[in-house]
Amino acid sequence: MDLGLRGQKALVTGASKGIGRACAEALAEEGCDVVLVSRTAADLESARGEIAARHNVAVRCYPLDLSRSASVDRLAAECPDIDILVNNAGAIPGGNIAQIDEARWREAWDLKVFGYINMTRRFYALMAARRRGVIINILGAAGENPDFDYVAGSSGNASLMAFTRAMGGTAPRDNLRVVGINPGPVMTERLVTLTRTRAETRFGDPERWQELMAGYAFGRAAKPEEIGWMAAFLASDRSAYTTGTIVTIDGGGGSRRSAL
Numbered sequence: 001m002d003l004g005l006r007g008q009k010a011l012v013t014g015a016s017k018g019i020g021r022a023c024a025e026a027l028a029e030e031g032c033d034v035v036l037v038s039r040t041a042a043d044l045e046s047a048r049g050e051i052a053a054r055h056n057v058a059v060r061c062y063p064l065d066l067s068r069s070a071s072v073d074r075l076a077a078e079c080p081d082i083d084i085l086v087n088n089a090g091a092i093p094g095g096n097i098a099q100i101d102e103a104r105w106r107e108a109w110d111l112k113v114f115g116y117i118n119m120t121r122r123f124y125a126l127m128a129a130r131r132r133g134v135i136i137n138i139l140g141a142a143g144e145n146p147d148f149d150y151v152a153g154s155s156g157n158a159s160l161m162a163f164t165r166a167m168g169g170t171a172p173r174d175n176l177r178v179v180g181i182n183p184g185p186v187m188t189e190r191l192v193t194l195t196r197t198r199a200e201t202r203f204g205d206p207e208r209w210q211e212l213m214a215g216y217a218f219g220r221a222a223k224p225e226e227i228g229w230m231a232a233f234l235a236s237d238r239s240a241y242t243t244g245t246i247v248t249i250d251g252g253g254g255s256r257r258s259a260l
Contacts, residue, residue, distance in 0.1 A: 008083040012037065013087055025055075035062065066118075075122075134177045139182050143160065169244040
């Protein structure tokens with residue numbers, strides 16, 4: 001399906017690997033020029049070269065820490081004509097309230113929670129001035145199914161779910177859309193790190209992390225590209241009446257838990 005995105009400009013944060021990289025790939029495949037943002041310059045350059053060669057689109061990179069407001073200001077100043085913003089940067093650590101101290105909790109929220117808010121604040125204003133644009137927030141299914149052993153992430157994602165709905169509900173007055181995606185388990189380095197933390201808590205042995213994946217739907221975690229494809233669809237006019245909505249991609253995990 002041609003999503004009609006060719007020639008548009010997309011900015012993806014946390015774009016050097018995992019879900020962010022998959023979102024950038026999907027948008028580039030549809031013909032979007034992409035801006036990749038992450039904290040690690042070497043990883044960004046690797047992603048830039050592969051995406052540009054594979055999809056023949058313009059690719060720019062910004063190695064920036066989006067927990068810093070100055071980084072957000074720089075992106076807004078240098079990339080004012082973005083049509084699609086995908087907020088994805090930030091990996092909130094696993095652990096319960098006794099394991100995640102205040103400093104670590106604040107550091108994680110500065111990047112993901114306040115990073116998303118600040119990016120939306122700046123780019124929404126730019127899009128509203130042109131009356132054109134879509135913002136997609138990659139959140140996390142723990143926001144709707146809170147987990148004591150992922151308390152900082154559950155709370156942060158729940159906050160961003162409310163933020164996405166509040167922004168998306170009124171965005172049509174500016175001819176804009178704001179939507180979210182709640183991925184469940186996705187086979188990334190981050191999932192392995194979180195699962196190792198849970199295995200250490202439950203079994204006292206982080207090396208038993210694969211035992212905790214046995215009950216996933218279809219016998220696997222989601223592929224990053226399955227999230228990327230949804231992001232591309234939501235960004236397109238094929239989904240032009242979708243705003244203030246959060247799409248959950250968790251293999252039905254939340255429905256299974258609620259039925260117990």
